Amino acid sequence: MIRTITYRSAMHFKALFFSAWLALLMPASSASDTGGLIVLQTDFGLKDQAVAAMRGVIRGVDRHIVIDDLTHEISAYNVWEAAYRLNAVIDYWPNDTVFVSVVDPGVGTERKSVVARLKTGHTIVTPDNGTLTLVADRVGLQAVRQIDEQAERLPGSQDSFTFFGRDVYAYVGAQIASDRLKFDAVGPALPDIVRLPYEKARQESDRLIGGIPVLDPQYGNLWTNIPAAALGSLGLKPGDRATLRISEEDKQRVSLELAYVRTFGDVAIGQPLLYVNSVGTLAVALNQGNFSTAYRVTSGPTWRVEITRVRAE
Amino acid sequence: MIRTITYRSAMHFKALFFSAWLALLMPASSASDTGGLIVLQTDFGLKDQAVAAMRGVIRGVDRHIVIDDLTHEISAYNVWEAAYRLNAVIDYWPNDTVFVSVVDPGVGTERKSVVARLKTGHTIVTPDNGTLTLVADRVGLQAVRQIDEQAERLPGSQDSFTFFGRDVYAYVGAQIASDRLKFDAVGPALPDIVRLPYEKARQESDRLIGGIPVLDPQYGNLWTNIPAAALGSLGLKPGDRATLRISEEDKQRVSLELAYVRTFGDVAIGQPLLYVNSVGTLAVALNQGNFSTAYRVTSGPTWRVEITRVRAE
């Protein structure tokens, strides 16, 4: 015979009881005054109940936490993309924001679960699988602490092994955002994090060289990792023309001339352009078109771009 | 002649007046008590960090603003669709809601950035590129002010030229929603807005003629711009049959007979029906099917529908 699954254990009941008792002791100022902010990022998509389960766990800790989404459409298992998106958006959020980022191909293996505090004060709750690579390099880590996955988890979830996003990360994020758990009390400090290898942007004589870490997927624009400031050393000013070469694993795929402009409207519809994107790096687009589709270029570690200035005769 | 549909009656205006008077009686309250409400609409999609950056900017101004989404799946660069969605939903939101709508193919060109206040009190922050066309025609503009894009923007964003959604529109929307910036202080008043041309619905003898401004994309239903009230002058009552002709650029694509019914369940599964949709205009569907796919009809300015009553012999 097959028994009913009981989601609510005795332990969970105790936790509920404890919460109620705690509420009686709390002063009049409500949790909503703490202004806890959580931003969620996953590769779960929005078609099933996974993200809603995470939100429910957070509301169970403190229903007044402000919960926003970074994205839930990270390509499945793509830790690099999670690292990229986090790095691209974090500066726009208040310093006490707690990011919960769950792209976790190694769920249940020996990979650690951590809480990182950046030098800016931002907090990130995540598996330690490379997700922190880019923010650690650019912003800098203040400290990283390992979560004890058996102690710091949703009460009653000890028998679940595959949904750490809900049982551990959302729960710990809510505890921290609502100030029920202090960062220093999370668990042992770690000396370092797991970092993904990636090619740095660089200049070689009169060429800027870099990668295409990501596309702007809605429009098919290519976002390189070459910072806008590099244009100065090349002497390239708005209105100037440049040569763009794109290769994949050393095989040339694109070679064309295009204008470096401030905004899309500075070139005709359908024309290519080089511009500074919204995260401050060089990007390539077709005005009101899709460069990625038109030239069959995508993003990732195998792609390389090379930019040189076209000098007036 | 076909008159404009007026959703808001004089009686509604009185209700607004009463609410305003009530507000004066209320004690002084903090920003979080003001209940600032922002609704976001873009063509950015939810796959990258663009919408999250906008939300972060808003939280940076005032984390207690309530932020909701209209949609972020407007077809890329489709200003008409943005205008349509805004017009279809605005009546269902409190009058002090601030809509931030960013479908901005001309980003960085001479197109103006504006804040519009409607006669209902609703506020819309948007590029002035036609997005306001339908609400201006139906609800009416109280005033429009131009944003000084250099002065009214996220501090520190002066070197960014391509992401006005984050740097200007989200920021200005948050300033207004949280009452840090008064509408009258936004910038110079403008005499008029940019309007998109569009075909008005009309009656010619015993035929109702109109366009298909939009599909109900989840189900493939066609939404015309012919108001339900027009059926009265045709003498068409629930249960009657009608002839539907659909043409694209003067080429007939569909001609069929169908029932005018109150609800989908009034016809058999798989049968076509004519009904009044949730925004009060005539619509065409297949019960539990997809009319758009089955008959290869989409929406836009090139499509035309014609409806006549089938008289009993």
Next chain:
Amino acid sequence: MIRTITYRSAMHFKALFFSAWLALLMPASSASDTGGLIVLQTDFGLKDQAVAAMRGVIRGVDRHIVIDDLTHEISAYNVWEAAYRLNAVIDYWPNDTVFVSVVDPGVGTERKSVVARLKTGHTIVTPDNGTLTLVADRVGLQAVRQIDEQAERLPGSQDSFTFFGRDVYAYVGAQIASDRLKFDAVGPALPDIVRLPYEKARQESDRLIGGIPVLDPQYGNLWTNIPAAALGSLGLKPGDRATLRISEEDKQRVSLELAYVRTFGDVAIGQPLLYVNSVGTLAVALNQGNFSTAYRVTSGPTWRVEITRVRAE
């Protein structure tokens, strides 16, 4: 001539007036203190304004209600999937959460609109079309009341027949979540609900038999309805091997051996595994792959799985 559609009637004015009067009588505790929580589920998708209209109606009742989404990507008209998602997530939400679930193929027919209270205290506002089947079976109903669709609806919406999600369910959900409408005041109690037939999981001698009610769509994993506890009676422990047979309408489609493991990382990349999913039932996956695509297996009432233990020689 085509007359104006007036959504806002005199009745609406009276409603506003009454609300204002009521506000003056209310004690200092604001609506935001009540902590009303609403979770929305629909098959509307997020491409148009339908969900935003529902949110606007809720904000119009009480802007401080916390609104979260379960999913809006239920397959069109798929009541079974709505029932499944609701059942899978409800335990993770506080007991006073109000779920508004609108997958409503019979909109406008004789199907009833109901408010259900579960034995846990959770509230669900939904068409009575089978959506409640699984929570009723697993959690249990405390009471169900029928909504009077003419009386309990958005003031001014009496002429709309196709968007009950906005006009009735969102509105009633907001009334209940904000404590303006008591459950007992909703309408007449009903003796029972509409239930969907479904095959129960069972054990026959040394075989576990069950269905595949749903996929984990982001990863292509199969989620059976066989509870994890059933493994005990089969003597299957982590690390043991099992035989999996999958058939569709009595035609065998898959027969393979796989390991029963605790986590994905316990098998090599690309290998199949049997595991306990995040809702406590047996599931089948390919580690970092897509089982559903690879083996052409989907979910629904026609699919059947059979699991036996492989005994060591």
